Amino acid sequence: MSSETILDTIMANRRQQIAALKEKRPLHALAEQAFSAREKRTAVDFAATLKKPGLSVIAEVKKASPSKGVIQPDFHPVEIARAYEAAGADAVSVLTEETYFQGGADTLTQVRGAVSLPVLRKDFIFDEWQIAEACVLGADAILLIASVLDVFALKKLMAVAEMFGLQCLVEVRSESQVRDALRAGARVVGVNNRNLATFDVDLSTSARFRHLFPEDVVFVSESGIATAEDMKQAADLGADAVLIGETLMRAPDIHAKLKELRSLTHG
Numbered sequence: 001m002s003s004e005t006i007l008d009t010i011m012a013n014r015r016q017q018i019a020a021l022k023e024k025r026p027l028h029a030l031a032e033q034a035f036s037a038r039e040k041r042t043a044v045d046f047a048a049t050l051k052k053p054g055l056s057v058i059a060e061v062k063k064a065s066p067s068k069g070v071i072q073p074d075f076h077p078v079e080i081a082r083a084y085e086a087a088g089a090d091a092v093s094v095l096t097e098e099t100y101f102q103g104g105a106d107t108l109t110q111v112r113g114a115v116s117l118p119v120l121r122k123d124f125i126f127d128e129w130q131i132a133e134a135c136v137l138g139a140d141a142i143l144l145i146a147s148v149l150d151v152f153a154l155k156k157l158m159a160v161a162e163m164f165g166l167q168c169l170v171e172v173r174s175e176s177q178v179r180d181a182l183r184a185g186a187r188v189v190g191v192n193n194r195n196l197a198t199f200d201v202d203l204s205t206s207a208r209f210r211h212l213f214p215e216d217v218v219f220v221s222e223s224g225i226a227t228a229e230d231m232k233q234a235a236d237l238g239a240d241a242v243l244i245g246e247t248l249m250r251a252p253d254i255h256a257k258l259k260e261l262r263s264l265t266h267g
């Protein structure tokens with residue numbers, strides 16, 4: 001029996017795809033484009049946006065996922081992102097992985113052009129090429145997953161991101177990953193409540209690691225937030241932000257859903 005997890009499968013697939021993309025568009029050419037994109041855009045402080053008083057919301061644009069299959073068949077990323085901004089979300093996360101999430105690089109560019117909120121590129125990033133691409137596409141921040149990147153890789157990719165003017169959300173699921181993220185210098189760290197081997201979601205995962213975080217690090221609780229009570233639980237443990245995908249993607253009225261989710265924590 002194979003012990004390969006979905007994350008291993010996604011990473012292996014992504015490595016192949018990125019190798020092919022690099023053949024067509026070498027890093028030095030992409031980096032040139034990224035530096036010029038960086039000069040033209042207005043810098044956004046992703047960390048400061050999430051750290052402001054109250055529980056911030058990173059609202060995710062995600063058509064499908066390995067755990068849920070197709071979440072929103074009637075998928076219009078620009079409309080969704082505009083609705084998030086109008087409803088008062090603090091940042092937008094865009095899934096750009098194609099095979100398992102049905103996202104795409106163009107989805108990020110479209111969303112970037114439609115909203116002025118900070119935009120996070122959510123993908124399976126292991127190579128500087130992907131970071132340069134994120135900058136060209138218009139991201140303000142990228143996701144780095146500590147379970148597939150050791151402390152040295154984290155530190156290197158964070159330095160590359162900084163060079164392109166991007167901030168990093170480092171995702172963790174264990175005490176040693178929290179330590180690696182902090183040792184690498186992460187300023188924004190997200191605890192994923194979803195176990196990516198089993199897909200089980202347990203919101204107490206965020207609470208288990210909360211004490212390991214210094215006050216000045218932005219603490220994000222990710223995945224499985226579905227109710228106002230879940231939001232209150234995150235706020236009570238001192239989370240600065242939550243990352244919400246499925247609940248908002250399935251909502252017939254995004255404004256009403258975000259209002260309902262914030263009903264116990266806002267104002």
Ligand SMILES: O=C(O)c1ccccc1NCC(=O)[C@H](O)[C@H](O)COP(=O)(O)O
Pocket residue numbers: 006007060062065066067068192194196199222223224225243244245246247
């Ligand atoms: O959600 C999955 O099935 C999944 C599988 C493998 C790797 C990552 C996966 N999800 C990415 C995420 O972390 C979520 O999209 C994000 O935290 C939002 O979660 P939710 O609010 O539960 O949609």
